[in-house]
Amino acid sequence: MNELSYKEIMKSIADSLPAEVTVADVKALLGQAKETMSCYRCAALEVETKFKVLDERFSVQNERNPIESIKSRIKSPESILEKLRRKNLPLSLASVQRLNDIAGVRVICSFVEDIYMLADCLISQDDVTLIETRDYIKHPKKNGYRSLHLIIETPIFLHDEKRNMRVEVQLRTIAMETWANLEHKLRYKKNLDDKTQADISEKLLKCASICETLDTQMQDVKHTVDGLI
Numbered sequence: 001m002n003e004l005s006y007k008e009i010m011k012s013i014a015d016s017l018p019a020e021v022t023v024a025d026v027k028a029l030l031g032q033a034k035e036t037m038s039c040y041r042c043a044a045l046e047v048e049t050k051f052k053v054l055d056e057r058f059s060v061q062n063e064r065n066p067i068e069s070i071k072s073r074i075k076s077p078e079s080i081l082e083k084l085r086r087k088n089l090p091l092s093l094a095s096v097q098r099l100n101d102i103a104g105v106r107v108i109c110s111f112v113e114d115i116y117m118l119a120d121c122l123i124s125q126d127d128v129t130l131i132e133t134r135d136y137i138k139h140p141k142k143n144g145y146r147s148l149h150l151i152i153e154t155p156i157f158l159h160d161e162k163r164n165m166r167v168e169v170q171l172r173t174i175a176m177e178t179w180a181n182l183e184h185k186l187r188y189k190k191n192l193d194d195k196t197q198a199d200i201s202e203k204l205l206k207c208a209s210i211c212e213t214l215d216t217q218m219q220d221v222k223h224t225v226d227g228l229i
Contacts (some may be wrong), residue, residue, distance in 0.1 A: 036093065036097065037102075039158075039163055039165055040074055040102045040103040040165060041074055044072040044073070044103040044104065044105055044167060046165075046167075047103075047105045047152070047167045047169060048070050048072045050122060050125065050128075051067060051070050051105070051107055051118065052067075052070065054067075065110075066110055066111075066117065067107055067109060067110075067114075068108040068110055068174055070105065070107050071105070071108075072103070072106075073103075074102060074103055074104075075102045075103075075104070080099070080102070084096070084099075100131065100168060101168035102166075103166070103168070104168045104169075104170065105167060105168070105169050106170045106171075106177075107169065107170070107171045108172055109171060109172065109173055111173065111215070111218065111219045111222055112173055112215050112219055115148050115172070115173065116148070118171060119169075119171055122152070123150070127154055127155055128152050129152060129153040129154070130152055131151040131153055131166065132151040133149070134148075134150075135149075136149065137176075140212075143183070143201065143204065144207070144208025144209070145180060145183070146172070146176045146208065146211070146212065147170050147171065147180065148171040148172075151166060151167075151168055152167055153165065173215050175211040175212075175215050176211060176215070178211070179204075179207060179211045183204055186200060
């Protein structure tokens with residue numbers, strides 16, 4: 001998160017405060033927000049490390065890595081503001097802390113079965129609490145989107161305290177990730193009429209079906225190869 005954007009979102013929050021709030025109060029709010037966002041970054045790093053450890057152990061035990069890549073991110077100030085408005089929440093630090101996806105970790109896997117295996121390994125750890133599961137693999141979204149989403153809570157250890165933080169984890173195959181990235185880029189194209197939008201949506205849905213077939217067939221090939229070893 002760049003410093004200018006950080007100041008902008010905090011200014012929006014400060015501007016929404018009652019008139020009697022002093023400059024000192026606003027400074028305190030800015031300091032609390034900066035501390036909170038730092039904790040979210042630490043939480044994302046903590047979860048990312050957990051997956052890296054799992055990947056390393058499986059590479060030793062099974063001679064292959066189930067994880068293709070791991071990405072972590074902190075929600076941008078613009079996205080935070082948009083979500084608060086969509087949920088009709090006031091612009092405040094307390095409202096920001098109610099969001100479950102400020103910190104996010106995306107894990108790209110080789111095969112669908114790796115997704116569920118890694119998810120089980122993560123939530124079985126004694127310092128991880130599962131808050132919510134949204135399985136868009138077994139139950140894809142209407143537009144064809146497929147991914148496994150987990151909201152988890154895990155502690156981070158600071159210099160003077162332990163703090164429980166929530167992180168959204170997304171697990172996808174390479175095919176799911178490719179489709180989602182391209183769909184995201186196309187979805188934000190402007191000045192498309194309704195007929196063109198409907199045509200694009202239909203084609204994207206067909207592409208999602210092809211990706212699902214690819215995942216299934218590649219996993220079948222893996223099982224065949226495993227059976228020959």
